[in-house]
């Protein structure tokens with residue numbers, strides 16, 4: 001079976017078809033994104049990447065957290081999603097990169113944190129790809145894996161069952177992160193949000 005996540009072109013096709021009305025489909029998520037960003041504990045002047053930033057819904061909160069002296073990057077491999085970010089005026093909140101997060105054009109350890117919303121299930125090689133995110137984050141830096149609804153609610157929205165092998169279940173996610181240079185420190189999976197926080201191991 002070929003999964004969409006095995007092929008970046010299929011990921012691009014999938015999200016290109018949804019880019020124009022992505023924000024309109026989820027108009028009330030802003031406060032949930034702001035709350036998740038606050039869990040990163042960013043400080044003024046901090047450096048953060050929104051990995052798979054899509055239409056940039058997290059960028060305003062990330063910019064507010066690091067202030068004008070900070071650095072906010074938004075990376076996505078789907079040009080149409082980045083174009084929607086620009087149309088929404090969110091390119092003023094961060095520098096946009098047309099890039100695959102499995103091969104980031106960044107030096108090791110340059111970031112304080114990575115925020116990834118709705119990303120992990122699209123990664124073709126999660127352990128290897130999470131290791132690439134760890135590479136660009138300094139020791140003790142933070143990773144947030146977020147979704148504005150929990151796993152069960154998302155499965156119901158997609159008309160599928162939640163299976164025990166789900167990548168984001170705690171028993172699967174904890175060792176996955178540990179094998180990629182991250183230590184899971186907090187895990188919340190409730191109807192109104194999924195948020196896993198991890199610290200970059202030294």
Ligand SMILES: C[S@@+](CC[C@H](N)C(=O)[O-])C[C@H]1O[C@@H](n2cnc3c(N)ncnc32)[C@H](O)[C@@H]1O
Nearest residue numbers: 015052053054076077078081100101117118122
């Ligand atoms: C479910 S959307 C979430 C978008 C945004 N983070 C949000 O919360 O609205 C997933 C996004 O990840 C992007 N994506 C998937 N795999 C990627 C990869 N390997 N590198 C960069 N972006 C990727 C897709 O193009 C899409 O924009």
